[in-house]
Amino acid sequence: MKNIALDTTKAVQFLKAGTVEAYEPKVKAAQEALENGTCEGNDFLGWLHLPSEITEEFLNEIQACANTLREKCEVVVVAGIGGSYLGARAVIEALGNSFAWLVGDKKNPTIMFAGNNIGEDYLAELTDYLKGKKFGVINISKSGTTTETALTFRLLKKQCEAQRGKAEAKDVIVAVTDAHKGAARAAADKEGYKTFVIPDNVGGRFSVLTPVGLLPIAVAGFDVKALVKGAQDMEKACGKDVPFAENPAAQYAATRQGLYTQAGKKIEIVCNFQPKLHYFAEWWKQLYGESEGKDGKGIFPAACDFTTDLHSMGQWIQQGERTIFETVISVETPNEKLLFPHDEENLDGLNFLEGKRVDEVNKMAELGTRLAHVDGGVPNMRVSVPQLNEYYIGQLIYFFEKACGISGLLEGVNPFNQPGVEAYKKNMFALLNKPGYEAESKAIQERLAQEK
Numbered sequence: 001m002k003n004i005a006l007d008t009t010k011a012v013q014f015l016k017a018g019t020v021e022a023y024e025p026k027v028k029a030a031q032e033a034l035e036n037g038t039c040e041g042n043d044f045l046g047w048l049h050l051p052s053e054i055t056e057e058f059l060n061e062i063q064a065c066a067n068t069l070r071e072k073c074e075v076v077v078v079a080g081i082g083g084s085y086l087g088a089r090a091v092i093e094a095l096g097n098s099f100a101w102l103v104g105d106k107k108n109p110t111i112m113f114a115g116n117n118i119g120e121d122y123l124a125e126l127t128d129y130l131k132g133k134k135f136g137v138i139n140i141s142k143s144g145t146t147t148e149t150a151l152t153f154r155l156l157k158k159q160c161e162a163q164r165g166k167a168e169a170k171d172v173i174v175a176v177t178d179a180h181k182g183a184a185r186a187a188a189d190k191e192g193y194k195t196f197v198i199p200d201n202v203g204g205r206f207s208v209l210t211p212v213g214l215l216p217i218a219v220a221g222f223d224v225k226a227l228v229k230g231a232q233d234m235e236k237a238c239g240k241d242v243p244f245a246e247n248p249a250a251q252y253a254a255t256r257q258g259l260y261t262q263a264g265k266k267i268e269i270v271c272n273f274q275p276k277l278h279y280f281a282e283w284w285k286q287l288y289g290e291s292e293g294k295d296g297k298g299i300f301p302a303a304c305d306f307t308t309d310l311h312s313m314g315q316w317i318q319q320g321e322r323t324i325f326e327t328v329i330s331v332e333t334p335n336e337k338l339l340f341p342h343d344e345e346n347l348d349g350l351n352f353l354e355g356k357r358v359d360e361v362n363k364m365a366e367l368g369t370r371l372a373h374v375d376g377g378v379p380n381m382r383v384s385v386p387q388l389n390e391y392y393i394g395q396l397i398y399f400f401e402k403a404c405g406i407s408g409l410l411e412g413v414n415p416f417n418q419p420g421v422e423a424y425k426k427n428m429f430a431l432l433n434k435p436g437y438e439a440e441s442k443a444i445q446e447r448l449a450q451e452k
């Protein structure tokens with residue numbers, strides 16, 4: 001089976017000859033530091049060989065739990081934020097029907113996502129929708145204390161117990177959290193929920209191949225064994241002993257760092273031409289943004305859905321400030337088949353396309369866009385994916401994870417921590433007068449008074 005493939009030809013043309021090749025020694029050193037655990041953030045390297053460490057027995061345990069939720073629930077709410085939900089949503093939406101929540105397929109429970117915002121209307125409408133529904137909850141939080149998820153879980157636990165009784169609710173609430181600490185772990189142990197552990201040495205944004213992603217993906221009815229197999233094969237293809245020129249993760253990492261440091265490209269836009277990949281880009285944004293946005297540095301991760309956003313962001317991309325580059329995720333063959341229809345009137349003049357597959361039009365739009373943007377000064381990389389299925393999504397996940405680790409080390413930051421995320425939380429707790437934040441509350445109120 002062929003692998004996903006990276007084409008950097010329309011990006012390196014914006015760099016002096018040899019720029020990417022010059023990264024080889026640093027990439028080698030980064031790969032060795034990852035393997036030997038000698039890099040910054042070395043307490044969070046559990047993702048590096050996670051795919052090859054996943055056992056059949058473990059996947060069977062995941063599937064058994066998923067089957068219980070599938071049997072007992074018509075709706076399963078995945079409560080989590082950031083890395084505790086984006087990977088699951090990325091995979092489920094990449095593989096599922098575009099209108100899954102409407103087609104009412106009786107084979108699989110409806111999967112809903114919550115705990116990823118503090119929207120009162122969102123949560124009110126969610127709980128209202130769940131009234132009378134046989135629903136379950138997968139409560140996902142590595143820290144077990146994230147406010148958004150904890151608030152949502154409070155609401156859902158109460159409603160699930162009220163609607164199904166405490167005993168039955170216990171069987172349809174699963175926690176995916178720390179082995180020992182945090183409120184999610186405490187609640188699960190007190191209530192007797194089934195739990196899965198997020199390994200201490202796997203950070204949230206790298207956790208999609210742990211139960212964080214695997215359980216919701218299995219509940220949704222997708223093949224986690226194929227997903228893991230794809231990741232395992234890409235783990236091999238991006239291994240530290242794979243020659244630099246043949247290592248896709250190394251090439252992507254070096255090229256993007258070269259564009260950032262040598263060509264002044266500060267923003268990377270991940271683009272797809274398949275709407276189902278929207279959330280895959282959202283997962284990618286956290287992976288790269290939280291790994292590289294440090295010390296006043298880092299490529300800003302952005303995302304566009306094409307051709308949709310060519311009608312909104314196309315102007316900026318074509319003629320705005322030349323500080324951007326694009327990475328296009330291109331799916332070679334759609335899973336469905338639809339031909340361009342004939343029209344008697346031909347008022348739109350499109351009968352010349354009749355009989356063609358719709359994807360042929362999409363591919364010409366993709367090629368035309370690539371040429372236009374390169375001509376406009378936007379370097380373009382392309383990741384071609386043979387098909388949107390579990391296996392190739394697994395390859396994509398590991399490819400971007402491995403490249404992220406290498407790229408962050410090339411940038412000279414710790415790719416595996418996220419100290420910056422605590423700032424808003426501290427201010428929020430101070431403003432809410434959370435117990436234990438008395439000094440912070442006083443300080444922030446004084447600051448606000450001065451700013452009036």
Ligand SMILES: O=P(O)(O)OC[C@H]1O[C@](O)(CO)[C@@H](O)[C@@H]1O
Nearest residue numbers: 082083084141142143146204421
């Ligand atoms: O799984 P947790 O601990 O709830 O964290 C959720 C997300 O919040 C962050 O910690 C940022 O606040 C992310 O790194 C993480 O993926």
